[in-house]
Amino acid sequence: MVLDRRTRVSGLIHEARQDLAYRPRIRYGPRRARLPRQAVPVVVLVLVAALTTGVVVVTQLPEQTGETVALRQPVTRQPLREQAPAVQPTQTPPPAVAPLTSIRRPNLFVVAAKPLRPAVVAKIAQVAGVRAVERADAAEVGMDGKRVQTLGVNPSTFRAYTPKPTARSDRLWRNVSAGEVAVSFVLGNDGGLSLGRSVTTAGRSLRVGAYATMGMGGIDAVVSRQTARALGIPENNALVISAPKADSAKLRRALLRILPRGSQVATINPVLAVPRRTTWSAGAFMTAPQIKTALTAAIGKLGRPYVWGAEGPDTFDCSGLVQWAYAQAGIRVPRVTHQQFVSGPQIPLAQAQPGDLLFWRHDPTNPGYVSHVAIYWGNGKMLHAPRTGDVVKIVPVSTRNFAGAVRISPGVAARVR
Known part of the structure; x- marks a missing residue:
């Protein structure tokens, strides 16, 4: 972790x-x-x-x-x-x-x-x-x-x-x-x-x-x-x-x-000299009402088309959908996938809760690069905007090329640029 x-x-x-x-x-x-x-x-x-x-x-x-x-x-x-x-x-x-x-x-x-x-x-x-x-x-x-x-x-x-x-x-x-x-x-x-x-x-x-x-x-x-x-x-x-x-x-x-x-x-590839920290306070994460609002906003976009670079409200790419949905709950989330990947602590997939973010490394030209994000919906399902030619949908969670799950911390997410 x-x-x-x-x-x-x-x-x-x-x-x-x-x-x-x-x-x-x-x-x-x-x-x-x-x-x-x-x-x-x-x-x-x-x-x-x-x-x-x-x-x-x-x-x-x-x-x-x-x-x-x-x-x-x-x-x-x-x-x-x-x-x-x-x-x-x-x-x-x-x-x-x-x-x-x-x-x-x-x-x-x-x-x-x-x-x-x-x-x-x-x-x-x-x-x-x-x-x-x-x-x-x-x-x-x-x-x-x-x-x-x-x-x-x-x-x-x-x-x-x-x-x-x-x-x-x-x-x-x-x-x-x-x-x-x-x-x-x-x-x-x-x-x-x-x-x-x-x-x-x-x-x-x-x-x-x-x-x-x-x-x-x-x-x-x-x-x-x-x-x-x-x-x-x-x-x-x-x-x-x-x-x-x-x-x-x-x-x-x-x-x-x-x-x-x-x-x-x-x-890029930052070299950090700050000591590590292993604990997070209970207030570091989204509240239950905030999570519910973000999920309600996201589910309201089912069927909307994927457009690369789109941030809503009618078309989205994968990270644009995340940013827009969380904004409806007053949570400021960074724009692109690898920024969102550092917007809170990583957690085991088995501990993922609705509203957590799931990430994948699908890029064969740079296997370490985080290139896709989805919102965990619960019960093994995720909501995401897949790619050009597809639409916002709920599908089973895939573990192929899975990079990790992240629990959004609003304080950290707001500072990522």
Whole structure:
């Protein structure tokens, strides 16, 4: 049981109130009035109905039993040249991708509204405990009507900061270098962005070349920096930092003193130095009336369609349904699945009560990633929003790829960002 997270986690997430590991909030282009979540964002990608002729395969990676990366095959050197106009900004072959030589565990993610000056990046690299810094480009991009947090990266160097199944796939990074987009397994599988499908923006075409989770929370798509330039994503406004032996909370505070005003620093794989706690007070959890209200709200949405990224009141994704239902009881729950997973203590499934949350790790590209959530209904049943093409429903609890059960603590949940 992980009943010791309250002291360790709550202090850290209190400091990371704008945690971009979960949802980068960067906009680009001319300032506009705030759009509703379902509206079209500044840069819009519209799906082309036709599929590519590539064959969808699942590649088993060497020495990684059970870990897979789904890719579109074959990969061509000029995959977009026959489409006019294409995302490819020039007609030169894409840069070669360097082989993987090491794996770096990312611990912090930084994003700013403007490009980070080289002097600032150099200063960050010199902070005690920082082992490596990787520059990237970050923005929210529209894909198939969905608002997708997207990174522009150097495939040769960024791959070292991703989970092993993703990092080790040479084909995946060649796809990205060639001008294709790699999307998370959740966005692809649950969100309906099928492999090999094409999306367009401002007359440019972009193919979904791989499903691959990057291990950075709300980051659901990655393109090459060359492609990012063509899409208009801001340059050098993000950093991925590896600091495996530094206390993440202290390092985060140090970085905020260096970074420009308004920059945001997220924790990824945080290193915590706070002593463990194993007890919770009786008042740390929801009351019976609050639980009843949340369950009543959730059951009232039976039959409503699943839409990736939707937060209600008429359509939902899995974590959006949880957030909306608990909000009706006055409980502030974070937005995405892996945030909700740390919103209270883990409990044995056998001890689950109605209103507890159940979680799964269904993502084969990152087996440790928590990718789905449901509300425990009682008597072995759960209520959830499954995936694109399905609706909110009550079904028997499945233990396949089960990650754990969590009892929501309103005080902890309210501080997760």
